[in-house]
Every structure is written in structure tokens, then in C-alpha cells.
Amino acid sequence: MTPLKEEALPAVTDTSHGAPYPDGDLLLLEDLLTDEEIERYHAARAFLQREVRPIATDYWNRAEFPFELLPRLAAQNLSGLNTSSHLLSGLIQMEFARADTSISTFFGVHHELVATAILDLGSDEQRRNLLPDLLALKKIGAFALTEPEHGSDISRSIGTTAERVGDEWVLNGAKRWIGNGTIADYVLVWAKDVSDNEIKGFLVEKDREGFRTQAIENKTAVRIVQNADIVLKDVRIPFTNWLPGTTSFRDTNVLLRNSRVWVSWQAVGQQFAAFDVAREYALKRHQFGKPIASFQIIQSQLSKMMANATMSLSLMIQMARLQDSGKLTMDQAALAKASCTDRMRESVALGRAMLGGNGISTDFEIAKIFADAEAIYSYEGSYEINSLLVGRAVTGISAFI
Known part of the structure; x- marks a missing residue:
């Protein structure tokens, strides 16, 4: 890995130069937080500026993901599932993007979409078996909703289908622009149940037969994020891989x-x-x-x-x-x-x-x-x-x- 030029990485903590608002906080945000929240906010910002920002540009240039960061990132407990208020969670999300948008996007897809979906819409068994490793970043999640031909109109025109066959679901279709798609252990696939034409969520493990991912290359943004095209061809998953809290797109x-x-x-x-x-x-x-x-x-x-x-x-x-x-x-x-x-x-x-x-x-x-x-x-x-x-x-x- 080629080290970045030191002069090209001005640290936020070194920008005061005598200015009364060294962090650009003209709104005095800390007045809105408890002492415990201030401590967590400072710790999160310090970690992200120290551990994420200095390495981000090099990985962005190479369009590669820094897997070695994951254990240190998991140890910070920065997920919104572990914060005391939506304001603190939002401020931490802000600081993620302030350090690097790609890592922010990876983390948000994994935690705010996949882990939260399992917590809120999954079964007790899914929560018990999947959440510990997901929250520890030992397993990675992806959220597969958009398709090659459908983005804004996905709720009306989704093409991916799920058909129940005995104790299994059979999934067919294609997804596009799926963040974390090539590195995910579990992909939360949204598909139309052919029995009632309702859109539901299904957990698909990466090693299922008929499940293929292809990295989207030549991106000019969020290059660290491993976006994927996904094809599902007669992918069979257990009936219990359906998130039972998803009975319609609503x-x-x-x-x-x-x-x-x-x-x-x-x-x-x-x-x-x-x-x-x-x-x-x-x-x-x-x-x-x-x-x-x-x-x-x-x-x-x-x-x-x-x-x-x-x-x-x-x-x-x-x-x-x-x-x-x-x-x-x-x-x-x-x-x-x-x-x-x-x-x-x-x-x-x-x-x-x-x-x-x-x-x-x-x-x-x-x-x-x-x-x-x-x-x-x-x-x-x-x-x-x-x-x-x-x-x-x-x-x-x-x-x-």
C-alpha cells in the first residue's frame, strides 16, 4: 500500500488556528447531549478521524475494501442499535461520512438496513442466530432491493420472484447496485411472493447454488463500497429464511x-x-x-x-x-x-x-x-x-x- 502524502491529509483536530469554532460547530451541538453522549460522540469522532480518514483515499483509489479495519470498527459499538438517542446516532453517522463516505455507506447498509431489518422484522431464531456475528462484523450483510430495470418504481414493478415449494422458497431474478454485495455473507433479497403478489424479504447465504454476484467496476464514487450485480437462478432457501415480519412492501x-x-x-x-x-x-x-x-x-x-x-x-x-x-x-x-x-x-x-x-x-x-x-x-x-x-x-x- 502506497502511503499518502502527509500534506494532503489535514486532520480536523489541527484546524483551529485560533478560530473560536475549531470544529465548525457554530450551533454548540454538545449542549444538546448528555455527558455520556458527549463522551461517546468524541470517542467516535476521534476513532473515525484517526483510523478511517487517513487510509480512505488510498483504498478509494484502488477500489478495495479495508477488511483489517473491521475488528477495530466493531469494537467501537457505533451502530445506531447501540446508541441512546436518534440524535447521537445521527451525529455518529455524520462523523462517519465526515471521515469517509464509503465506509459510512458500508456501515449503514450493514447496520441500519440489514441488522435492523432482522431485529425489527425477523424471527426470534433469526435474531438469536444472526445478530451476534453481524453486530460484531464477523459476518457482513447486504440489502438487495433495486434491480437493473427498476429503482424508483421498484415497489410497483419488482421483477424478482419467490415461490414456496414445500419447505423451501425458490428465488429468481436480478438485483443491481447492491452495496456490500460481493463481500456479504447474508444478502437480504426483496422479492414478490407469487402466491399473493406481495413483496417480502428473504435471507440468502452467499454460497447458495444459483446465487451469483459480479462487482460493478469503473465507479467514480464510493469506490471502497463493493457494489454488485446479483443474479438469482432457481436459488433454494429454507422456508425459515423468510423474515416473517415482511408480509408486504409496507x-x-x-x-x-x-x-x-x-x-x-x-x-x-x-x-x-x-x-x-x-x-x-x-x-x-x-x-x-x-x-x-x-x-x-x-x-x-x-x-x-x-x-x-x-x-x-x-x-x-x-x-x-x-x-x-x-x-x-x-x-x-x-x-x-x-x-x-x-x-x-x-x-x-x-x-x-x-x-x-x-x-x-x-x-x-x-x-x-x-x-x-x-x-x-x-x-x-x-x-x-x-x-x-x-x-x-x-x-x-x-x-x-
Whole structure:
């Protein structure tokens, strides 16, 4: 592994330079947390900045996954299943993306989708047999919903089928863009039960006959994430591999709603990541005999980036309150996803431009941040789809056919 250039990896903890808000926290977030939560938040951020961020660019360049990180990552107990509030969980998700979006995505798919699905929708036997190794990252999970021809319309047009034959299910179909797909031990496959035409969830082990994965190559974003095309050809699984809490697509709503919120937290973390790099660069980069941070236009751009990040963060704090109260709706989650990713796109573009020519080299980190933002903008419902959900909520008229 080729070591990264030291000057290309400014650490967040070294960016104060006498500024009163060294971490960019103009909202005084810690006032919203208990002492125990502050300690957990600090520990999570320190670990992610120390263990994840320094290695991320090299693995991103090579499109490889750092398996050696998993035992150390598991030891931190960072899953939302182990946190005391949705705000703390969200802030940790934000810090994941602030350190690296790919590792954040890997962790979110594994914990927030697969492990949570088993916890909330699985059987007692599934929870007992699968969750310990999943939570310890000894086994990896993937969430297989989207298909080669169906993404936004998947709930209406899913092509993958499941047919009960005796004490087994037989699955046929194809999935695409499945995060962790090539490395997962268990893939949670969503398929239409041909007996009642309802979409249900099925756990498929990677070594099942007829189950094939193919890595998606030549990606320009989240390159560490091992996305896959998956083909299922007469894949037989035990009847007990069905998640009994999934009797229709409606049963996935809580999962997908909370996943949309998790990705919104990613968008906030991505904005702070871009700000961290851009501010440090502006303080170190000298032109015309002084740091470019002293020029009005640079300060204006940094101010805009910080405004976008803090407004997004304010929205997400309210999302966490709604989650804690049980009032969060899909419309609110869609508003968060659309709004935060829209501001994120502007912020990362400002940060990339601030580095000039260096901004297109991953040696200076911002190019990776800029590229990864496009993935966040697109997955868990595109900006357009989420905007239409909000439009339906405020007009009462659906723009969907």
C-alpha cells in the first residue's frame, strides 16, 4: 500500500488556528447531549478521524475494501442499535461520512438496513442466530432491493420472484447496485411472493447454488463500497429464511424511511468534510504573499459552506426529535434527503473549486469528497423523487403516474 502524502491529509483536530469554532460547530451541538453522549460522540469522532480518514483515499483509489479495519470498527459499538438517542446516532453517522463516505455507506447498509431489518422484522431464531456475528462484523450483510430495470418504481414493478415449494422458497431474478454485495455473507433479497403478489424479504447465504454476484467496476464514487450485480437462478432457501415480519412492501416503510434519514446525515457529514479540507487548505495555501484564507472571496465561500452545513444540521436535529417522538413520516424524511443533498452538492463544489487544480487530485482529498457526493445525491431516492414526495405532501396531488 502506497502511503499518502502527509500534506494532503489535514486532520480536523489541527484546524483551529485560533478560530473560536475549531470544529465548525457554530450551533454548540454538545449542549444538546448528555455527558455520556458527549463522551461517546468524541470517542467516535476521534476513532473515525484517526483510523478511517487517513487510509480512505488510498483504498478509494484502488477500489478495495479495508477488511483489517473491521475488528477495530466493531469494537467501537457505533451502530445506531447501540446508541441512546436518534440524535447521537445521527451525529455518529455524520462523523462517519465526515471521515469517509464509503465506509459510512458500508456501515449503514450493514447496520441500519440489514441488522435492523432482522431485529425489527425477523424471527426470534433469526435474531438469536444472526445478530451476534453481524453486530460484531464477523459476518457482513447486504440489502438487495433495486434491480437493473427498476429503482424508483421498484415497489410497483419488482421483477424478482419467490415461490414456496414445500419447505423451501425458490428465488429468481436480478438485483443491481447492491452495496456490500460481493463481500456479504447474508444478502437480504426483496422479492414478490407469487402466491399473493406481495413483496417480502428473504435471507440468502452467499454460497447458495444459483446465487451469483459480479462487482460493478469503473465507479467514480464510493469506490471502497463493493457494489454488485446479483443474479438469482432457481436459488433454494429454507422456508425459515423468510423474515416473517415482511408480509408486504409496507413493512419496509420504517426501514426505508429511517434509511433516508441516515443518508441525510451522510449529506451533512459530507459538507463538513468538504469544509474541513477547504478551510485547512485556505489557511496553508499562500498566494500574493499571504494565505488565501485572508481574501474576502475565500471567506465568503467558506461562510457559504458553513451556512449550508449548519442549516442542514439544524434540519437533521429536528428529524432526530421526530424519530424519538415516533412522529417521523416518509414525507419529512424525503424533505431532509432532498434538502440536505441539494446543499451538499453546492458545498462540495465550492470546496473543490477553492483548491483550484489541486481540487481534482485525490491526493488533496477534496476530489474524493466531491465525487462521493454524487452517490449520496442519487441513492435512497434521487433528489427528484424525494422532491416529488414533498410536492405531493404539500399539494395533495401525486405527480407519479
